[in-house]
Amino acid sequence: MSAIDLFLAPDPVERLASLLRLRFGEAWEPDPVTDCRIALLRSRSGRSICADPDTAANRIILQAWVDWDWVTPTVVYTADPAGHRDLEHWLSCGDLTEAGNAMKQLLQSLLDQLEPVPPHAADSEPVNLDAAERQLEHLAGQAGELAERARQFTARLIYRKPVTADAQHLARLAGRTRCTAARVDTLRGNTLTVNSAPRS
Structure with missing residues (x-):
């Protein structure tokens, strides 16, 4: 294991996210409310990269997208966990130096396929009706799942059953719904605003 990997977290997904952040830079930040089974990093410019370990097939599904488009290019990195129990064990304590470099190249190739800058709307008209409609359908599904x-x-709560795990799942789902809602607003040409109450 290289010296740089010694500083990575032992949790397989956290270590994967840390590995990608080391390769792409600190401008890419982990999304704290995403599904704990995937590594999701977002940049302040509205770009996202995702690494989803598939333990059954010893592979990592890589995706990239931007907030202003529905296109999500995908590629698969096939891992070689030889000498380890499984993919998770390899991600937890294996030498990921070469894998990190390879995944960075693959993810960068995905990012290069995306629109580099968000389109501009004129007179508040939607910038991409088709993409906005697709994301709106996705948002409706997420909202329904969130309500359920x-x-x-x-x-x-009513029946006094444990709720910690449910609360964590709600937080992750709410975070994904928030991200989709932001993409819908961007595609519609709406500008994100911050509401602040006047001080008394």
Whole structure:
């Protein structure tokens, strides 16, 4: 294991996210509310990269996207966990130097396929109706799932059942819904605003 990898977290997904951040730079930040089974990094410019370990097939599914488009190019990195119990064990304590370099090249090739800058809207008209509609359908599905999960969470509260895991899942789902909603607004040509209450 190289010296740089000694500083990475032992959790396989956290270590994978840290590895990618080391390769791409600190401007790429982990999304704290995403699914804990995937490594998702976002940049302040509205770009995202995702690494999803598939333990059954010893591979890592890599994706990239931007907030202003629905296109999500995908590529698969096939891991070689020889000498380790499985993919998760390899991600936790294996030497990921070469794998990190290879995944960076693959992810960079995906980013290069995306629109480099967001399109501009004129007179508040949608910049991409087709893409906005696709994302809107996706958002509706997420909102429905969020509502159902919230209902189940409330039921567990009423019946005095454990709710920590459910709360964490709700937070991750809400975070993904927030990201999709932001993409819908961007595609519609809406500008993100921050509401602030006046001080008394």
